[in-house]
Structure formats: structure tokens, C-alpha cells
Amino acid sequence: MRISFCCADSKPEPWLDGLRAALPQAEISLWESGAPPADYAVVWAPPQQFFDEQNQLRAAFNIGAGVDALLKLRLPPGTQLVRLEDAGMSVQMAEYVCHALIRHFREFDAYEADARQGQWSFRKPRLRADWPVGIMGLGVLGKRVAKAVSGFEFPVLGWSRSQHAIEGMRCFAGGGQLDDFLSASKVLICLLPLTPDTRDILNRRNLSRLQPGGYVINVARGAHLVDEDLLQLLDSGHLAGATLDVFRTEPLPTEHPFWRHPKVLVTPHTSARTLRDETIAQIAGKIVAMEQGQTVAGVVDLGRGY
Numbered sequence: 003m004r005i006s007f008c009c010a011d012s013k014p015e016p017w018l019d020g021l022r023a024a025l026p027q028a029e030i031s032l033w034e035s036g037a038p039p040a041d042y043a044v045v046w047a048p049p050q051q052f053f054d055e056q057n058q059l060r061a062a063f064n065i066g067a068g069v070d071a072l073l074k075l076r077l078p079p080g081t082q083l084v085r086l087e088d089a090g091m092s093v094q095m096a097e098y099v100c101h102a103l104i105r106h107f108r109e110f111d112a113y114e115a116d117a118r119q120g121q122w123s124f125r126k127p128r129l130r131a132d133w134p135v136g137i138m139g140l141g142v143l144g145k146r147v148a149k150a151v152s153g154f155e156f157p158v159l160g161w162s163r164s165q166h167a168i169e170g171m172r173c174f175a176g177g178g179q180l181d182d183f184l185s186a187s188k189v190l191i192c193l194l195p196l197t198p199d200t201r202d203i204l205n206r207r208n209l210s211r212l213q214p215g216g217y218v219i220n221v222a223r224g225a226h227l228v229d230e231d232l233l234q235l236l237d238s239g240h241l242a243g244a245t246l247d248v249f250r251t252e253p254l255p256t257e258h259p260f261w262r263h264p265k266v267l268v269t270p271h272t273s274a275r276t277l278r279d280e281t282i283a284q285i286a287g288k289i290v291a292m293e294q295g296q297t298v299a300g301v302v303d304l305g306r307g308y
């Protein structure tokens with residue numbers, strides 16, 4: 003069995019060593035043009051030339067959860083695309099989102115400013131019942147975030163494509179229930195995959211429906227958010243702030259207004275990083291299962307786009 007590794011921005015040696023240790027029976031190499039056809043690929047942001055040449059792949063394993071960038075490429079017919087499922091990302095996402103939520107809810111930025119002035123001053127406690135948290139996307143990451151947020155006793159709502167029933171939270175589904183979901187939410191967390199249906203979903207129309215003083219946390223993809231619409235709603239006062247981890251152009255260009263906006267906190271696409279050991283273990287387990295003729299979870303539905 004041959005496995006080809008092609009990942010932009012990753013030092014290949016530790017990945018190759020880890021994959022070789024996990025799959026000693028396989029021949030594993032760093033892809034280069036003209037390499038013999040492989041059975042499986044482990045990829046992140048490969049060039050189109052990779053799939054044009056490696057056209058006999060049984061499966062391509064993405065070392066991330068989101069496959070939007072890969073779906074812009076022409077995949078060889080018959081190749082399954084497999085995404086990462088959790089692999090240590092969901093707990094990171096839960097801690098990032100809870101930190102952003104609590105930092106805003108408990109006004110830590112204001113306390114920090116006071117402390118720098120040597121001021122011992124209290125703010126009126128907020129009622130968490132007035133801070134319903136709406137989560138867009140109830141997949142692997144959204145569900146883990148919902149559980150963590152519920153642990154702090156915020157009211158939690160969720161919105162997904164198909165109907166879910168999750169204890170302790172109100173679940174909404176589909177375009178028909180989007181407005182009800184938004185108007186019942188004050189904090190909005192985006193954990194959707196980027197697909198033609200979800201691109202630009204954080205737009206003026208939808209963000210205006212959040213309760214006044216709303217807060218936006220986008221940890222999914224930059225193209226979910228219409229930047230100008232968010233800026234307008236922050237400046238009009240309808241929204242109180244935003245924590246943004248993902249952007250239309252990454253790295254976020256130095257001249258972008260998000261960097262300097264007093265109500266926006268920018269982080270560099272770091273809310274849930276790919277962890278090498280967990281990722282290798284998950285991919286190796288799936289390759290072994292596929293070799294034994296089993297079906298594996300996490301296969302992308304190319305029609306749905308996630």
C-alpha cells in the first residue's frame with residue numbers, strides 16, 4: 003500500500019515519521035511530481051497538480067475538519083474525501099469559545115482597563131438568562147461547544163441543516179427556522195462548514211435579527227461573515243462586539259479595520275489546531291479499516307459540500 007503526503011505549511015518529517023510508525027506495512031513518501039500512483043493521500047491545501055497526477059487514490063485524508071478549500075479542486079473520480087473528526091480539536095474549540103463568551107459576558111476587558119488605571123470598581127452583575135447563546139452548526143465541534151457553554155448555565159440554542167434533539171437545548175433546523183433561532187439568540191457562534199448555502203450567512207439581514215447588544219464569535223470560516231455588515235452593526239451599536247478567528251484573507255491584511263476596531267478581537271486562525279499525534283492515529287485507523295473493507299466515518303458528501 004502506498005501513501006502520499008502533500009501538505010502545504012507543515013514540516014513533513016514529523017508527519018512522515020508518525021505515519022510510518024503507525025502504518026509500518028505502508029510505503030509512505032512526500033509527494034513530488036512524477037511519483038508513482040498512491041492508494042491513499044494525506045493532504046492539506048495540495049495543488050491541483052497533485053490530484054491530476056495522483057488519480058488512482060482510494061481516499062484522500064484532509065488534515066483538517068473543513069474541506070471547503072479542497073472542494074475547489076477537481077478530485078479524481080472515485081476518490082473518497084475524508085475529513086478530520088475532532089482528533090483533539092473539539093476541546094480546543096470549546097475552551098476558545100467559552101473564553102470569548104465569558105470574557106465578554108463578565109466584562110473582563112473593562113476590568114483590565116480599570117486595573118491598568120489602578121481602579122477598584124465593580125460592574126453590575128449580568129443575568130445569564132438574558133444571554134442566550136445560539137450555535138450555528140451542531141456537528142462534531144458545535145455539539146462539544148454546546149455542552150461546554152451549557153456547563154456555565156447559559157441558555158443554549160442550536161441551528162443545523164437537519165433537525166437534532168439535544169437534551170437541555172432548543173434546536174432549530176433549516177432556512178425556515180433561521181429567523182426564529184437568530185431572534186432568540188444574543189450571542190452567535192458560527193461553527194458551520196463553508197458551503198454555497200452558508201457563504202455570507204453572517205450578513206446584515208441575519209445579524210440584525212440578533213437581540214440588541216449581541217455578540218458574534220466566528221470560528222468557522224472567514225467567508226461566512228460579510229465584514230462590512232458586521233462593522234456597520236457594531237458602529238450602529240446593535241452589536242456589542244465580536245471575536246473573530248477566521249478571515250476572508252489569511253493572514254488578515256494589516257490595513258483591515260478589524261485589527262484596530264475597539265469592539266473586535268482578532269486571533270490568527272488558532273481556535274482549534276490540528277494535533278499531529280491524534281490526527282495520525284485517526285487517519286491510520288481509518289486506512290486500516292478501509293483496507294479491511296469497512297466503511298469509515300467522516301467521508302465528505304460532495305453534493306452537500308461537507
Ligand code: NAP
Pocket residue numbers: 067068069086087088091138139140141142143144161162163164165176193194195196197199200221222223247248271272273274275308
Ligand atoms: P460537521 O461535524 O460536519 O458539522 C457541520 C454542522 O453544520 C452540522 O450540524 C450540519 O448540519 C450543519 N450545517 C451544514 N450546512 C448547513 C446549512 N446549510 N444550514 C444549517 N446547518 C448546516 O463539522 P465540524 O467538524 O463540527 O466543523 C465545522 C467547521 O468548523 C468546519 O467545517 C471548519 O470550517 C470549522 N473549523 C474551524 C477551525 C478553526 O481553527 N477555526 C478548526 C476546525 C474546524 P447537520 O447536522 O444537519 O448535518
Ligand code: GLV
Pocket residue numbers: 065066067068069274276
Ligand atoms: C481548520 O480550520 C480546520 O478546518 O480543521
